[in-house]
Amino acid sequence: MVRKWILNALYAVIFEHAYSNLYLKQNLHQVKEKDRKLATQIFYGTLQNYRYCEAIWKQHANTKQKVPLKIKILLTMSVYQMLFLKKVPSYAIIDEAVEIAKQTKVHTAGFVNAILRKVEKDPSLPEQDPQHSLALRYSLPDWLIKMWIHQYGEQKTEEIAKASNASLPLSIRRNLIDTSEDEIRSLSVMELLQDPIYLYSGGAIYENPYYSQGKISIQDAGAYEIVRFLDPQKEERILDTCAAPGTKTMAIAERIEGIGEITALDLHAHRVQLIENDIERLHLHNVIAQQQDASDLEGFGLYDRVLCDVPCSGYGTLSRKPDIKLEMKPEDMDSLIPLQYKILEEGAKHVKYDGILVYSTCTLNKKENEKQIERFLKAHNDFEKVDEKTLFPTSIHNGFYMAKLKRKEDVHEKHL
16 A cells, blocks of 8 residues: 555654655665655655645644644645645545554544545635745745745745745756767757756666766756856866765766866765765766865865855755755754854865865855855955855755855965
């Protein structure tokens, strides 16, 4: 029963804190091939709309009644299907939910049936405060909507919120070193966005021989803009301070056609292994992966370009990582912001004169983005801002922030 598998998958993400994308990658094979598209849609759709769907059934429930965790998820995923899967009749969704409830907790079957029948008759929510209504509609916390409105305005906030629930297509990057445009175009499952980024519609990417041969790699179209922004050149020494899983590192190596030296760092050994796996798959010989804390780079030399793609709150990637919605808290920034700044300062120490430092995140939050750069430039007059860009999320790609800084000779040194 595919919906019982979905229920267990959602339980693993929501209450056991599994990563949604990794869970699917590791477990979707348990679902019959003909049901995998539906399973993926319900799985991600429920996560994306969790707060909204949960609020709809909760208004019909006795607030004093204790509802088992799996039954909460069952009700929420059933409401998602009733509201968003228009091709499936409500009675069929309710009947299957009742059967699953019987297998999970026998005494809850009647409760599930009663709640979903009420939702079927009245799936609306009462009038709310506009900001609260917007947050509920897109299953986002009220504090995040308030912050975005303050930072970006009401219209842009609604666009960001809507994009957080988009079903993004899979985008891939052609290997610039050994795969031609003509070779990629010969595949009917590829649609050009902006070379070397294409949309992919060919099913399981990991089973495509082009992937195993290193001709293509998965890459968000927005994330690749950071690589364009860095603008790496042949024969340069480049440092990627927070590199894992290595997607941007590999894109940098391909752009310089393997001519140059790239050092890719990550704090955790198992994530360094991910970088090394891609180095091998893509047959690259100019990338060195190393376990290292990016906030302490003592002993590293100087580089032509340094990329600090720092750990962040991830608010630009909610459409691809909807489980972030379930766990985000405003206090998360309390530890992230000091760490980000420390990595930025440490990376700056290893930029040559006239070299380039790029700071980037996959979040939409000026405290983690613009404010960090403003603070850095006030403290470092040997750097100047060359460019700055916020890439808001769309139906094609995630959202990102990037700032390009150039190291110049210190004014005081000129007079020594």
